[in-house]
Amino acid sequence: MSIAHYFDTMDYGSAPEADGEARAWLKRHEATFGHFIAGKFAAPASGKHLATIEPATGKPLARIAQGVAADVEAAVGAARAAQLPWAKLGGHGRARHLYALARMLQRHARLFAVLESIDNGKPIRETRDLDVPLAARHFLYHAGWAQLQEREFADHVPVGVIGQIIPWNFPLLMLAWKIAPALAAGNTVVLKPAEFTSLTALLFAELAADAGLPPGVLNVVTGDGATGALLVDNPGVDKIAFTGSTEVGRLIRQSTAGSGKSLTLELGGKSPFIVFEDADLDGAVEGVVDAIWFNQGQVCCAGSRLLLQEGIAETFRRRLIRRMETLRVGPPLDKTIDMGAVVAPVQLERIKALVETGVKEGAEKYQASGAIPAEGCFYPPTLLWNVHPSSTVAIEEIFGPVVVAMTFRTPDEAVMLANNTRYGLAASVWSETIGLALDIAPKLQAGVVWVNATNLFDASVGFGGCRESGFGREGGREGIYEYLKPKAWSGRTARAKLPPLPEASTEGAGFGTPSIDRTAKLFLGGKQVRPDGNYARAVLSPKGKPLGEVGEGNRKDIRNAVAAARSAEAWARVTAHNRAQILYYLGENLSARSDEFARRIGELTGVSPAKARAEVEASIERLFSYGAWADKYEGTIHTPPLRGVALAMHEPIGVVGVVCPDEAPLLGFISLVAPLIAMGNRVVAVPSERHPLAATDFYQVLETSDVPAGVVNIVTGERDALAKVLAEHDDVDALWVFGSQEASTMAERLSVGNLKRTLVDHGLALDWYDRAASEGPILLRHAVRVKNIWIPYGD
């Protein structure tokens, strides 16, 4: 093509990025890689390799090692050996290493960018301008946390050896998100990259070793899902952090249940992109481009559900279609394209099939008319119009460059539609009215909300979801806690088994005037109600003396309790001041009856009057403590590098099941329920099975303290059976289980239905009188979820 030709057509022509260095690196390794264990490449124990392709051409690219048990064992062993010295190096020492890793990434930025683009198929623009700089930023930022760790996290210690499994959509960036906080906090890592895209992880490990990272601190084991499963199941691993599909996240939750491994899951999404009629429509159209045509739509937090206010829907459709026409799809290394290749043929087929289904179910399909390369895994930018919430494509994550659109009438309806999904990762809100935008953001079930923006990321701002999008945060102060554990919980020992109660004594009471019968019912929706089955169970003293009877709660009672808790949603929105007042009032009213409660505890547990009184006093103090925290456990304001802020809000998780221990029947119950309601959650509590009367006596305290109906619901009965119903209930957002190891395992395993967050004690007893271990942020952190609301501003 001549200059004159270009002068006439004003076409762009192609602008290929040179790939010589990246190809040379591959050649140096003969395009065949081992694992990276203890500071060097190690041949796979099985001798087997997997072939990977270059998505843009479909041609073979490299052979990566298929990890087997021996490889995983070796990597975990290397990580274990390195962990103590790495932790002992201290914050400053680790800060130096993380700083060096950031500098290493910057030094080799273009090599990483090109290799990533070749391996994944994403445009060089993105790897060069986003993936690599954000990865470097992550290491720099976390070098800072390492530096400050001894001061800022003095009451925490590293978790240990972390197994990390990352997806193929942001191979290097996800590596950074995973390993930077883990290493900063003093953990060592075994990383399993996705089998489609392992190359930048191997390059990173190699260059990290060159940059002086001690052997064993970072190990990379490659392979397919089977290798990942081996890592998940390896007993030498203390924590698993996973980013990937909800399906695999569920399997990981199931197989780690009861193992004591802590877990972070960052899973799928179907994130809403809400455009109000007063939005900057052209800006929002560009937002859609960044939401769904970024990384070929292979983004867990992609704004894939377009919700448009009816009045502007048609205008928006026209403008969006016009904008689609200017999108260029082409070879990833071409610097004049907007979209590259989808990662693999299997993904391409899935996208095609889902779009076909969408059209069959009534969607109108619009695709950009621009040419796409004939060879390789390419799919055009696609809009599905007129999609209804019940359509498959409105429900399923497509993970491709396909956005589905529907309309809404009012802000309320926008929120309803936005939240009408099993997922809860991200959301985008477009409105030029600050009051509207800031009203909507907190109402969305999502871990991240962008106001008049989308897909903004930074190391200083936590990222992560709720519901079936997983739990845990990456980035920010909130993300560091995922890689630390409280010192106060380190010394816990297995809860002593209580001796079985003797048979109930049947001595008659004689002819004295009997006390008035007080059969405790259940406490549901602010009322004392009879249990559904209409059975009661006897409560005995340690000596077998009948002390009373409580309702025998069953599945339906749990169902009713959860429904009552769900409908008490307003509690999440009352002011923190109001919640504080009610917690103080609970303390006041408990205090007024402290003699009665002390007597009851004495009868129930057989402790001395002084001890019983101490438990009541500690309970009153705990209520005061959470009254104090209610308006003080606040979120933070992050300052990512943009003109704007990110508000890390502490939001209630929702409906939380609480299964209480037998020891300290009042204090244990209060210690678990109070932090939850202080933060705006609603609770379904199952009190101590053995000593439930301490909790049932509390009904009257709740009733006289202005606690709104449904905020605290109490179901007595067979504790583990009720816990199981809670674990399996898909409208319970979180579950706390303090009791046996078996109950903990069961709760974790059964939580997979809706991937509820769990806090379990694995049968390790907490000292409820030890404030450091059982009061304050140590539990409050589990009583909130952090939502980051990004608010860029300027006029």
Add this chain to the structure above:
Amino acid sequence: MGGAHVAVGTFSQSGASADSLAPHGVPMAQGVLRPNPSAVPVQPHGRDHNHTHAIARNSGRALEMDWVDEIRINLSAAERRVASLPGRRTVKKDAQAAWLLKAITCIDLTTLNGDDTTERVKRLCAKARAPLRGDLLAALGFAGRGLHTGAICVYHRFVATAVEALDGSDIPVAAVSTGFPAGLIPHDLKLKEIEASVNDGAQEIDIVITREHVLTGDWRALYAEVRDFRAACGAAHLKTILATGDLKTLRNVAKASMVCMMAGADFIKTSTGKEGVNATLPVTLAMLRMIRLYEERTGFKIGFKPAGGISTAKDVLNYQFLMKEELGRDWLEPELFRIGASSLLADIERQLEHHVTGRYSAFNRHPVG
């Protein structure tokens, strides 16, 4: 594209109040064909245009306050769009040379200084006729194709000089007017200044708006003012300078753009070059979106002219990318795109020499204007 044009003069004006604001007695020339400043014999629009392409002249229309009130523009979102564009689009090698040659045809070669003299203006006119060294033109395959800049832009005092110096060249003379750059002389003098420049042969009039009208939200006053300027221009084309650096917000810029187009502007232009901040990409984006919207609603294609601060080849390419992406191919031609610049040409010359020779060039190797 021709079919999309709304026939001039058929625009219905609704409502008596709107009528009263409509241009009255304005001799709106119909479909004035601009002298094609580029003599390069090319299909001006590349793809499917076999017919002679004419840009139908904006007739203006009644002031529609809804079109102003509804404007929303988010600064951060606009900034993100323009920040990512240079990473999404680039031109290399022959394509780059072609784009830079095209940029030359869009330059309004400008001198607007207190010490301008007749001889200075003549020198500039000579440069406008021969913007690139002959050997470079030949090496690029453009010898004998009469490549020249889009226009010469001067104060009224030098219009006649420039017209004479450019005689026979097809290069129009643009006059800055209406009390440029502050625009605070009496309104009737502004109209007289326009008429005087038109009488001296100016084919384009670059007016400045009264910023006060924008800053106080007096859109009716702005509309009336620009409508009068348009009437005074007659057949000469009206470029309205918004002085975006004074307007501060993109919202003001977008609203002023829309009002000026409704009042009959042929071009909207960012700056005088004298404000603290001149052309920027976010401001450009705001104005281009208004041009797109105005075309959607009326069928008229309005031109865009960034001015001030565009001094490198790299800068101008980013403007060209934005034009093409936001408005389309038509807006890369001098009929719809001008660049107000005084030092840009020198950098383009150096880049083109580098393209030809492979060696980095120096300013002194290229004749000055």
